[in-house]
Structure formats: C-alpha cells, structure tokens
Amino acid sequence: MMLCKSLLLIIFSLFAAGSVAGGSDFDNVLAVGELWDIPSIDTSNDDGHVALNDKALVTETLVGTNPDLSLKPVLALSWSRIDDLTWEVALRDDVFFHDGSKMTADEVKFSLERAAELDSKAASLLMLKSIEAVDPLTIRIHTIEPNAILPAALHYPSTAIISPSSLDDKGEFISPIGTGAFMVESFDPRTHVLAVARNDKWWGGEVKLEKIILRPITDPNTRALALENGEVDFTVDVPYSETDRIDSIEGLGVEKYSIPRIYLMAINLKHAPLDDILVRKAISYGIDRSSIARYVLFDVGKPAVGPFMPDFYWTNKSLEEYKYDAQKARDLLADAGWTDSDGDGIVDKDGGSLVLSLLTYPNRPGLPPMAEAIAGQLNEIGIKTDVEVLESGAISDRRKSGDWDLSLAAMSTAMVADPSYYLSFSYQTGGAFNHAGYSNPGVDGLLEGASESQDPEERLSMLNEVQSIVHDELPIINVAYYGVAVAKKDYVKGYQFDPTAHDYKLNPEMYLEK
Missing domain, CATH: 3.40.190.10 (Periplasmic binding protein-like II)
Structure with missing residues (x-):
C-alpha cells in the first residue's frame, strides 16, 4: 500500500539514525558522502533525478x-x-x-x-x-x-x-517508484538524507549491497574528514591537495579518473567591455592553464582547448590552444584601448579602470582555488578581478539579475552521448546553459541542421564548425578538463567508474568486504 506523502517524508528510522550518523555500522550498508544537496526526490527536480538515477540507483x-x-x-x-x-x-x-x-x-x-x-x-x-x-x-x-x-x-x-503510482490522485509527487536495483526506504526533509534498500526482484540480476545511505556533504574538506572519521565509506572530490595524503592512510584509497566535464568561465556579453572580442581574447591568453592543472588541480584534470576531451570522436582536433602569453594579452587590451595610464598596474580607459567580478561555488574543490589563481593571473595583465564564492542558488540569482561579469563552473559535456547536447544548451540562442547571452545566427543554423540531418558525417562536420566558431568568439573560455577523485574505504569492493555519469555513478555489483 502506498505511504502518504507526509508519512514518507517524516520516516527516518532508528537504522538511519545510527548508521547515517556514524558510517555503515552494518554489513553491506554503504554510507556515501554526496557532494550536492538533495532537496527533493522528485524525478522532475534537477538534483532529484540525478541522485535517484546515478547515485541511489532507484530509477x-x-x-x-x-x-x-x-x-x-x-x-x-x-x-x-x-x-x-x-x-x-x-x-x-x-x-x-x-x-x-x-x-x-x-x-x-x-x-x-x-x-x-x-x-x-x-x-x-x-x-x-x-x-x-x-x-x-x-x-x-x-x-x-x-x-x-x-x-x-x-x-x-x-x-x-517511473510508475504513475509515484503521484497521488491530485497529481502531486509522493515518492519515486522506479525499476532500479534499489528502492526508496526513507527521505529526511530536514537533513535531506536519502536511504534506499535493495530490490531483490530487480530485472538486472543480483544486487549485493543491502542499503545505500546518501548523505549530502557539500564542503570538500568536510567530505574528506567524514571519510577519515568513518562517517562515510565512499565520497568524491575531496580537496585535490589532500588526495595523496588520504591515499596513504591505511584502509583508505583515492582513485583519479577523467570524465567528460569542463571547467569553464562564462562571460557576460551584455557587460562592456566583455562584449569586445579583443578583451575576451586577452583574458583567454592571460590564463595559464598548464600551471592551473599542475598546481591548483594537482593533476586531477588537464589543460583544455575546446569543450570536449581530445579522445572523443566528435572533438574538433584542429582547434588551436590559447597558450598562455601575458604580453600578447596586454597587447590585445591595448588594441582595445585599455592601457595603464596612471601606472597603478590596472588598465584603464576613458577614466575608468578595468575591474571584473568572478563568481564560483564551493562544492567542487577545484573551483575556489582555480578562481583565485585566474584572478591573480588576470591581475598580472592589468585586469583587477574580484572573486566571490557563493552557493549555486545565489549565483543563479546573480545571473538572472545580470549582476556579474565572469562565472567559473564545471559543466558536464556528455550527460547525453552526443555533441549537440552540450553545444546546443551552451551556445544556441536561448540555450539552457547559455548564461553568456551568446547569439549567433550562423551557429543556430548549424545546430538546427545537425539536429535534422540523418547523415553522421554531415552532422559531425556541422558540429565541428560550431566548435570552431565559438572557440574563436569566446562567449565561454575553456580552462581545464575535469578529473574526479573517488575516495573510499578499502573494503568497498566492486566499484566500476562510469565516465558518462554526473560526477559518479554507483553500480549494483558493489559490496562491502569487512
């Protein structure tokens, strides 16, 4: 019989109170430190559908x-x-x-x-x-x-x-009734902790874990501490500077993987002088991607050229990198009329200094230090850059209000296994990820043509041309290809990394061997 909505959300059993607070005290119960909040388990909610599909294996x-x-x-x-x-x-x-x-x-x-x-x-x-x-x-x-x-x-x-029984008679969402290897046992509306139990009748075969507990821990340092203290068995993206130390601790291990995700910096094209291509190119040449990958990401990531990893079959491999060149960046700023006329180290024009805001969020450990590094590098070419680390919701509000210049984020480029997914959402006029406000009729036409074409080679040619155009026009600056650090107890066995997942994806073959 279906539990009512209020009862389902209030249930938080003695099991959860014990094992969630102090790790997986019971055999085959995996406690996971999730890097995102889970405010909802509705499959139509962004956080909900990813958590339920990739991490809880409910849908x-x-x-x-x-x-x-x-x-x-x-x-x-x-x-x-x-x-x-x-x-x-x-x-x-x-x-x-x-x-x-x-x-x-x-x-x-x-x-x-x-x-x-x-x-x-x-x-x-x-x-x-x-x-x-x-x-x-x-x-x-x-x-x-x-x-x-x-x-x-x-x-x-x-x-x-999902089953229509996931909704009540009024069409309101109650709880996700999916087909996956696990089914929802409880969801705490206060802590947003999600507990799922094994589905013994799963069509896909044997499920080895008895339960999975997803506990949101949005701070990377806190996730690392929770793993070391035994509060969780598995987490991802601990501080990159800590990966080698954590890996050396007896009973713990860190595995590093490359995933189709890009560290990118969106540019508000509605703010002068960012509407000037010379200024955007100066910013791109002023970023030392190699040093960021080495000294900020600690090699959990690589310098980027275009948005797609080099080994993707759909990657435009003819794109030339914006190799770090501080003098070229200064020359481009001068060509745009920005020079340091008063000798204070910051370029100015018509009596105003070039000062930009750079927004980012704390959940991914590479973002705040990367933002500080970029700000320092841009300062070297004469652009004063103020970093603001905000929660993602606050950044979204700032974008909507238009009160921003640069926004550093990490975006998946293959949540859908086709290049048009990322390119359309990021560069098409009105695209869901097109925070820059970029609009190019030629790009729109190519993306529409690729969507309609049934010829794979023709589609690839169109999408490669899109990559070339946006690489030159720079509504978005690609900084580094993303790497993910999976940190877990040695007794967590059977984990299989899925490069197409949003951050990580658990798998039914996992089990604990204590």
Whole structure:
C-alpha cells in the first residue's frame, strides 16, 4: 500500500539514525558522502533525478551508454527511426516497478510526457509532439522537428521511467517508484538524507549491497574528514591537495579518473567591455592553464582547448590552444584601448579602470582555488578581478539579475552521448546553459541542421564548425578538463567508474568486504 506523502517524508528510522550518523555500522550498508544537496526526490527536480538515477540507483532510463559513449539498451531493447519525425522503441518484457506492477508502454509514455512537461532540458532534448503506445511493449515517439539525437536523449536522467503510482490522485509527487536495483526506504526533509534498500526482484540480476545511505556533504574538506572519521565509506572530490595524503592512510584509497566535464568561465556579453572580442581574447591568453592543472588541480584534470576531451570522436582536433602569453594579452587590451595610464598596474580607459567580478561555488574543490589563481593571473595583465564564492542558488540569482561579469563552473559535456547536447544548451540562442547571452545566427543554423540531418558525417562536420566558431568568439573560455577523485574505504569492493555519469555513478555489483 502506498505511504502518504507526509508519512514518507517524516520516516527516518532508528537504522538511519545510527548508521547515517556514524558510517555503515552494518554489513553491506554503504554510507556515501554526496557532494550536492538533495532537496527533493522528485524525478522532475534537477538534483532529484540525478541522485535517484546515478547515485541511489532507484530509477533507470530506456537507453544507457558504454564507456566509449556509444549507446546501449537498458529498459529499451532497441530503437529505430521510422521517418524524419518518428522513432519507435521496443521495451523489455521482464521489468517490474518497485510496487510489483509491470512496466509497459503506458508507464513509459507517462514518464516521458511528464519529463518533457516539467523539465525544460528534457523538453529541449526530446522535442516531443506526441507519444503513442502501439502495443504493451512498443512506443512510437513523434517529434515536432527532426531529432537525430532522440536515442541519446533517452539516456538523460530526468527521462527515467517511473510508475504513475509515484503521484497521488491530485497529481502531486509522493515518492519515486522506479525499476532500479534499489528502492526508496526513507527521505529526511530536514537533513535531506536519502536511504534506499535493495530490490531483490530487480530485472538486472543480483544486487549485493543491502542499503545505500546518501548523505549530502557539500564542503570538500568536510567530505574528506567524514571519510577519515568513518562517517562515510565512499565520497568524491575531496580537496585535490589532500588526495595523496588520504591515499596513504591505511584502509583508505583515492582513485583519479577523467570524465567528460569542463571547467569553464562564462562571460557576460551584455557587460562592456566583455562584449569586445579583443578583451575576451586577452583574458583567454592571460590564463595559464598548464600551471592551473599542475598546481591548483594537482593533476586531477588537464589543460583544455575546446569543450570536449581530445579522445572523443566528435572533438574538433584542429582547434588551436590559447597558450598562455601575458604580453600578447596586454597587447590585445591595448588594441582595445585599455592601457595603464596612471601606472597603478590596472588598465584603464576613458577614466575608468578595468575591474571584473568572478563568481564560483564551493562544492567542487577545484573551483575556489582555480578562481583565485585566474584572478591573480588576470591581475598580472592589468585586469583587477574580484572573486566571490557563493552557493549555486545565489549565483543563479546573480545571473538572472545580470549582476556579474565572469562565472567559473564545471559543466558536464556528455550527460547525453552526443555533441549537440552540450553545444546546443551552451551556445544556441536561448540555450539552457547559455548564461553568456551568446547569439549567433550562423551557429543556430548549424545546430538546427545537425539536429535534422540523418547523415553522421554531415552532422559531425556541422558540429565541428560550431566548435570552431565559438572557440574563436569566446562567449565561454575553456580552462581545464575535469578529473574526479573517488575516495573510499578499502573494503568497498566492486566499484566500476562510469565516465558518462554526473560526477559518479554507483553500480549494483558493489559490496562491502569487512
């Protein structure tokens, strides 16, 4: 019987009170120090759908990815394009929800329509016009325009399939009833701690962990301390300067991986003089990416050229790096009319000094020190840069108000295994990640053409041209490719790193060997 919403949110058992506070005191209960808050377990919420899909393993998508970013079936068996505007998806016949009901085309239709209605990113990716349940194990998806990346979009976490029983009679969300290896046991609305229990009837096979406890710990230093004190068994992105020390502690280990994520600096193109390409290029040449990767990230990351890692098949490998050149940066500023006329070390023009704000957030350990390093480097070329470390919500508010100049963040470039996902969201006019306010009709046309094209080589050529244009126009400055540091107890076994995940993804093969 379905628990009412209030009861589900209030339940926080004696088990949780004991094991969450002091690590996993019971065998096969994994305590995880999650780097993001989990304010909601609604699958339409950004934090909720990622936590439920990647980390709690409660929900699953129709399509998955292999380590090389090629697509693979999950809840879908296969997919095919019927015509320019129609895709057909065949579903597995052995999948059951946590409440025992069988997954059919009706539940899939419900889930995708809800995702498109409530999640703007999912709506942009899916381009839904309508969905029809052809038979219990087949859906047909009709798009409003040709959508070459639809199968890849069905990997996006908010498109995960849930039972309509996740909602009450009024359509309000109660609790996610998914198909995954774990099911929600409790969620504390005060601490935002999520506890999930093993689904013994999971269609995918044996699940070894009994429970997983996700405890939000947004400060990197606190995450490291929680691991060392035994409060958690597994966490990611401890301070990079601490990785070697933590790895040397008996019983602990740190593993470093590269993931398709970019440290980037968005530029507010509505603020003069950042609307001047010469100033943007000066900033890019004034950043010493190699020293940042070595001395700020401690090699948990590498200097970036374009947005995509060099070994992606869709990466434009002809892009030339903005190699650090302080004199060239000063010359570009002078060409734009910015010189140090009063000798105070800061360039000025028409009586005003060039002073910029640089916003970033604390959750990812590389960001605050990287921001300070960039500010120091820009100061060397005559741009005074004030760093502000704020919570992500406050940064979002500042962007909406327009009160910002530069914004340093770490963005996933392959949440959907296709280059148009990141390029469209970041550079298309009105894109969900286009904080810079960038608008180029030529780029828009190329992205639209790539979405419509059924020729892989033609699509790749268009998307490579987009990469070339934005690399030259610099609405976003790419600083470094992201590296993730996974820190865990040695008794945590069976972890398999997934390079396509948002930060990290746990897997059903994990277990504890104490």
